[in-house]
Amino acid sequence: MNAVLSWFATNGGKIDSASVGFTEFDGAGRGAVALRDIPEGHVLFKIPRSLILSTTTSALPRRVGLEQWRARGMHRGWAGLILCVMWETANGAASRWAPYLESLPSTFDTPMFWSEEDLEELRGTSVVEKLGKADAEKDFSEKVLPLVQSRPDIFPPETIPSFYTLEVYHIMGSRILSRSFDVERDEEEGEADVGNTSSGSAMDVDEPHAPEQEDGEGSSEDGEAEDEDEDDSIVVSMVPLADMLNARYECENAKLFYEKDSLGMMSTKPIKTGEQIWNTYGDLPNAELLRRYGHVDLVPLNESTDASTSDPSANPSALGNPGDVVEIRADLVLSVLDLPPQSEAKTKERIDWWLEQGGDDVLILDSDHTIPPALISLIRLLQLDDADWAKTVEKDKPPKPKLDAESMGVVIRVLERRLGEYPTTVDTDIALLLQTTNTELSLNKKHALAVRIGEKRILERTLEDARARVVAAAVAASSGNGKKRKAGEELEAERNTRTKTQRKR
Template identity: 60%
Template sequence: MAEDTVAGLLDWFEASGGSLDRSSVGFTVFPGCGRGAVALQNIPEGHVLFKIPRNILLSTETSTLPSLVGLDRWREAKMHLGWVGLILCMMWESAQGSNSRWSKYLESLPEMFDTPMFWGDHDLEELKGTSVVEKLGKVEAERDFEDKLLPMVQSRPDIFLPDTIPVYYTLEVYHLMGSRILSRSFDVETDESEDDEAGPSDAADTSLGSAMEVDHPQEDAPAEDSEQTDADNPEEEEREEEEEPSGVSMVPLADMLNARYGADNAKLFYEKDELRMVSTKPIAAGEQIWNTYGDLPNAELLRRYGHVDMLPLPDGDLGNPGDVVEIPADLAVVSVLQTDSVVTKERIDWWLEQGGDDVVVLETDLEIPLALVSLIRLLRLSGDEWENTKAKDKVPKPKIEADILDVVRAVLERRLAEYPSSLDDDRQLLRDETLSLNKKHALVVRIGEKKILRDTLREVQKQIEASKGSGGGNKKRKVVPDGGDTGRASKRR
């Protein structure tokens, strides 16, 4: 972003009602981070860095496009589902040029991304074994472009002028706008509660969420009976999950702050009429002002933002302390079937109905996920035990025994085998100074995940050996089939 672009953005921001403490906050380019915010003087904790009026947030609520189209027609065309509506609003605002109230802001947004969404097939192969490629959603996004966005654009030449379509409403621009939302949007609460923090939500849910989401107040959590109602109506639940949250917004200035694991020293808070970026600890002059993305693992940092964190780790390596490994429940099914004759479709369906996910997460603490243990125990129940469990309407307790540890080990070994190269091979490759940036980033992601798998496997093996040494033995048993066909877990949250 050129200096004159930054100056134009700041002038527009203040002319639109925003306020910036220019004596405390500046914007500059940081090596390896790109442009970010810098403290121009010592900043105390609790200092308001800038205030953003809600009416300059760019969203489907503030853009006039949905009203021009007609709100009934907007919903009929399913523009309220996913991000397609917000993407179209951003395309249309860009097409208005200087007539758009957000023209200066849109000019300040990135024109290129290093995220895997824009990688070629050769580079994407380097991410094999990780969950990144599966989560790109490129096919689904392009289907929305063809089935929802283009028909809307072509049906209203009075709004989307035909000569602007090849410039502002192309698939390339669609992906660009989508990447801007993924990397820079906030999920801003629309109620009028004061002093609620606008920060990131749990990073495990990474399929659709905006870059920086609101931490909802505890009292706003849905009651148990409402959750049960959703579970009783899966079609309604699926529809609600697909709908675009009305609060997903592009937030000028706030999105210029960078983030790094454990480095945040400022957060966004919302009030009735404005949002405030506030320092959460003292910041020395010359230091970068960091927001938070929720301490995401490198796989998510790469998918959303096109970079990875390389920080000192306790073992002396460099990496991301927040790295995780996702393990599909299917691997537990396959591993159980190696030793037990059990048909699992009914059990998997019941597991999902009970709120179990089809993916468990392995973290750097090297603890065996309790959900994985519970799932394995469910799959290995005898026919009578299975019937009793259904009657109690509770999943098995995550009790770890020797035979469960054997299955866990098999699951982790299968997960590790999904990568096309070994950990040692990857470490050797990473020493090559001629690597492309994409390949280097993919290696960093793979290495971080493989280390978690390797180290957890070592811990599991220790537990297995300790169990055998204490006379626990390795019990295997034949399980009576409960009927139905073998099935795959089919619900991803």
């Protein structure tokens, strides 16, 4: 750590060493700690733009030749940045970032490196299908390795077995996934058009003096920038020192902000002496935390308890991540509806239209236990007869998410089918968690349990609510109060009430 701090200061970095220290935290690795009381808006350290490592600051793209760099597709995705980090590492002491690169981890607890046995523990979650391991290996074999082998003047053949292997590629990719920032391109770098890695890095950087801005604004969850102009101005970058801060659900007390010639890490609230200095990953669900960073957040689910002082070992069954979500794929909805084979072409037409209208092919269920309006709208769309389908297309608007009795029946079957994708029940998982000691379960299996339990809790609670609402609507419809309210109307009225009163996330 001393070598990194010395390198940082020698190259123009500034740190308030009286306020900020770095230490090892049990179970969380290295992090930053307040050495004295820090007020809100205090600059903890500043990183010169020259110390940021990206495809625009590394000399590699220009050594290769910008035209060839783009011709080989190195400006798309993360392949270019990963190769830059590999090359800078291979250069050893000759690299501007040598001390920093030497300090980065080479082992990870992310599922990318799990065994098949451990990955089986994540069955039913969305983690495995999002690992992107096959895509990464395709990029390596089709883009990175051919470039490396074609330029022995830049990549000496004797260095390839040590610095340019698939294993090293995965390690460097994991470093970037877990530690990078979305940084706005420096205007002076704009002429060197080496392209941009896609968004989806660990953290973003805010405009100066704007701590209220939301994290990740302008980027979609899957890492694709929503606006092409904005995409051209953002570069995924490694930011020394800033990437040493840990993060935890709703504990953020510092964030990185733009300044003219540097990036500044600034406190966003008062920090007391001895407290950890937390950055933010956007309060992600445990599935994403595990996939990207190799850890999960476990905080008390009782809102009256202070998350920052929780002890996960006290009562593991009472802990979880309030940001957990469950993903429901559109093809699962199709399988529940069990539409006749002869309607396959019509179904595809409707799905394509749904996507063109901005609908998602993955629907999100969160801890509010509210049925997503998009799920209801999609179900109604797929059940329209031909005449109503034609009217919907003419209106150029998906059906309203009116939750009638028929739609609710489909929703319940969708939730049941989704819950059935996990090989175990939530009660089984909790019992396993309570009956085993810390030494009887591997870290990977503990993390998998946390992800599974969080998702199943959401599904089971939402399913319970949905079934209760069906029963209540049926009772109301058959009661002798003279109102003769239809079950569907009862469901719709109840849904509207829940929407108005549901708590904010």
